[in-house]
Amino acid sequence: MEYFTETAPMLMVSKMAEEMKGSEIIKIAAEMKKMVANGDRVFNYTIGDFDPSIFPVPELFKNEVINAYNKGFTNYPLSNGTLELRQSVSRLLHTRLGLEYKDDQVLIAGGSRPLIYAAYKTVVDQGDTVLFPAPSWNNNHYTHLCGGKAIALETSSENDFMPSYLDMKAHISNTSLISLCSPLNPTGTSFKRRQLEEICELILEENKKRPDTEKPIYLIFDQVYWMLNFGDEMHVDPVNLYPEMKNYTIYIDGMSKAFSSTGVRVGWATGPTKIIAKMKNILGHVGAWAPKPEQMAAAVFLKNDNAVTEHLEAMKLKISERLNALYKGFIRLKSEGFNIDAVKPEASIYLTVKIDLAGRIMRDGITLENAKDITNYLLKESKIAIVPFYAFGAPVSSCWFRISVGQCRMEDIEPFFEALRAALSGIEELVEED
Ligand SMILES: Cc1ncc(COP(=O)(O)O)c(C=O)c1O
Secondary structure (H helix, E strand, C coil): CCCCCCCCCCCCCCHHHHHCCCCHHHHHHHHHHHHHHCCCCCEECCCCCCCCCCCCCCHHHHHHHHHHHHCCCCCCCCCCCCHHHHHHHHHHHHHHHCCCCCHHHEEEECCCHHHHHHHHHHHCCCCCEEEEEECCCCHHHHHHHHCCEEEEEECCHHHCCCCCHHHHHCCHHHEEEEEEECCCCCCCCCCCHHHHHHHHHHHHHHHHHCCCCCCCCEEEEECCCHHHECCCCCCCCHHHHCHHHHHCEEEEEECCCCCCCCCCCCEEEECCHHHHHHHHHHHHHHCCCCCHHHHHHHHHHHHCHHHHHHHHHHHHHHHHHHHHHHHHHHHHHHHCCCCEEEECCCECCEEEEEECCCCCECCCCCECCCHHHHHHHHHHHHCEECEEHHHHCCCCCCCEEEEECCCCCHHHHHHHHHHHHHHHHCCECCCCCC
């Protein structure tokens, strides 16, 4: 048998791996990186990450990570996370959200992603139906990993891109999991109280009908952006609305977004004891623990109410001034007659904008057909890198985009609009022929 060949052999892999799609956002970011490598100045508003020089990690958290390494906390943590961190998380949820979760109802992992994966794996069997809104972040991929049947519920700007119970009703009797996120990535919009109440009522009503021998509908409620809510509406969550939802809700949360710590990797999930225990077993085999020094540090930081509040206030100020400045600029373009729109920002690091250039003709005579063409046009023509909603499961005909301000400098906003204006003026209306 020949082991080493010059040409790569055709290797068959699992059907799941073969059909697993890569991230559309990373594809756009890769294109953008090529331009940066060529010396172009690109307005990079693509990924949901932070420039640490604008949004640093909290000082106390950073120092405690270093302390923990110096103290030698470098062996395996408990597989569900250090007790200190689980207690700090439990306290944070109690003091800031009024939620009651005991230590053994909290699971720690290396960021929120492994927890979402474990939650899916715990409740979704091959062929099970999973409902989620489109656009939304990565639910299609997690469903694929479990061999589930994805039902993406297309949302619209009329509902601020939040799904309604009416969208779910027709599928409810066959559903195993509903996966929701509020504030939502990519839109930055949140559930209004009544919207979420109606979905909880639907779940509770359906679960009452199911015998104990059957799986109930579970709800993943990803609220990784809830602490970055700066709008007039309060953040709402299922268990505060309906305490019975505690039996079925798995909360996903973590340090990454609220504490600008995407590279530090600490996340937590809270939910029913049995679900959390099963998720722990799954992640134990994956080995997706957060590093122990980071856990020790997060435990100290999250317990310090002043440090947490101070960080969140400073961060929300920076985020809201960027999002509001961008929002105003888009609304100005709209008022000037461009086919542009924007949704008022209220939370997270994202602004939702419509840049509808479909049907317009570029200088070279080629027509922009859809959001893919518009994304490329903006990148090539004006060096603006933003993410179309089709990257989050919306149709490619949708001309809505996500702008992330994690890397945005205030002084770049004016040049950004100059570049956008130039791109908008560099195309012509499609002339309809009789
Ligand atoms: C809604 C949502 N949940 C979870 C995550 C993953 O967070 P983490 O970096 O903690 O894995 C992201 C990251 O973009 C996100 O937007």
